[in-house]
Amino acid sequence: MKNTLECTNSFGELAVNFKESKYVLLVCREGHVQEKTLHYALNVCKRIGAGLDILCVSHSREVALQEMLTNVPHKLIVVKGAEALVDYVKTHTAVTCAVISHADSLDIVGKWSAADCPLVVVL
Numbered sequence: 001m002k003n004t005l006e007c008t009n010s011f012g013e014l015a016v017n018f019k020e021s022k023y024v025l026l027v028c029r030e031g032h033v034q035e036k037t038l039h040y041a042l043n044v045c046k047r048i049g050a051g052l053d054i055l056c057v058s059h060s061r062e063v064a065l066q067e068m069l070t071n072v073p074h075k076l077i078v079v080k081g082a083e084a085l086v087d088y089v090k091t092h093t094a095v096t097c098a099v100i101s102h103a104d105s106l107d108i109v110g111k112w113s114a115a116d117c118p119l120v121v122v123l
Helices: 035-048 082-091 109-114
Strands: 002-009 012-029 050-057 075-079 095-101 119-122
Touching (some): 012 035, 035 050, 082 095
Parallel strands (some): 012 050, 095 119
């Protein structure tokens, strides 16, 4: 099943095509994501026809991403710690790749070798 969703955000109009069987995982820390990292993840979704999952590594359940993602179709997952991130990727085989900003990647990259998924670090 293929859907086309129109997304309007600070980057202008983006049409995101996705199949429910493929997802790009955008990883953020404490509910904050850099705009260029979000833009990169949305472009990957558009190019490969995937949906967007956002996994927030946080110490609390409070996430401040909703304002930035108002018109972006996504699924938000909140986990605690880098190990939970790797566990999520191991158990969700529909994740095609994970996108993370350089600032958030410091303690995750070392643990990522256990995951069977490409990790894209946006500088």
